[in-house]
Amino acid sequence: MAITTEFILSSPVLPLVSITERLPPNEIECTHALCLQSDVRMFIVQIDPDDDVAEAELVALDEIEETTVLGETSEKVVYKLTVDIDESVSAAFDPERIDGAPVEPTTITPEGWHERKVFTDFEAFTEFRESCEDNGISFDLLSMTPDPSQADEVSQDGLTDRQREALTLAISRGYYESPRQVTTEALAEEMGISQPSLSGLLRRAERRVLTASLDTRVTLNTLS
Structure with missing residues (x-):
């Protein structure tokens, strides 16, 4: 948001x-x-x-x-x-x-x-x-x-549309595989943005997903 x-x-x-x-x-x-x-x-x-x-x-x-x-x-x-x-x-x-x-x-x-x-x-x-x-x-x-006014653009896990697009592309191209199947430069070119911008999108998306996941686990542990 x-x-x-x-x-x-x-x-x-x-x-x-x-x-x-x-x-x-x-x-x-x-x-x-x-x-x-x-x-x-x-x-x-x-x-x-x-x-x-x-x-x-x-x-x-x-x-x-x-x-x-x-x-x-x-x-x-x-x-x-x-x-x-x-x-x-x-x-x-x-x-x-x-x-x-x-x-x-x-x-x-x-x-x-x-x-x-x-x-x-x-x-x-x-x-x-x-x-x-x-x-x-x-x-x-x-x-x-x-x-x-922009609340609808952010999903429950906190990702913006652009962050979700970058993360989905990275996963589909094997960026998170070991060894990696694609570079950030190639992902950036596919999205039509610079490599630093792509890296920033991924970094913020990863932080959002991790934060949402950890918050959920803390809530579940507290309830149990």
Whole structure:
């Protein structure tokens, strides 16, 4: 079941925090596509015109390579910034591992990034959190809300349709035989996805099935 989460990411390597640390605004909004393309370097940033930030001041920051003013709304000045991305950030937001997407613009303050993201399930969220922490980005969860509208897409054992498809294909092709009859690369090609995505689907499906099975056994043992 999809879940919506709200959290704060903190790290000195996070892009654009330097704007709020070194220039007048103590808060800016930006949109990015890091979860869709890990090496993306373009950020759309909105800054309050009352903060009186000059384009030259943005370009002068070490991490910003290019600045373009896109225009003004009634409340914000909108910039397109090309940013130098640290490798750890690209690794943390690797789209091959992350089944998640933002639901509103990121709010950036001197403390870090305040984000709201929707994830396909709890395992996808956990993988993103672990990916951040493994790459030196601290993760402070503020809230987590399940999406009841998708309850019908999840079976009693907790598998999503896509997880069940991957698990069924793996079983039918002999992936769990000894020795294995097929590789994850071949399974991924058959499903039309990348090998890391296929591995992630199988890993989450296996965890779901094992968790459901163990919970059932615990219940039966308690009743007996």
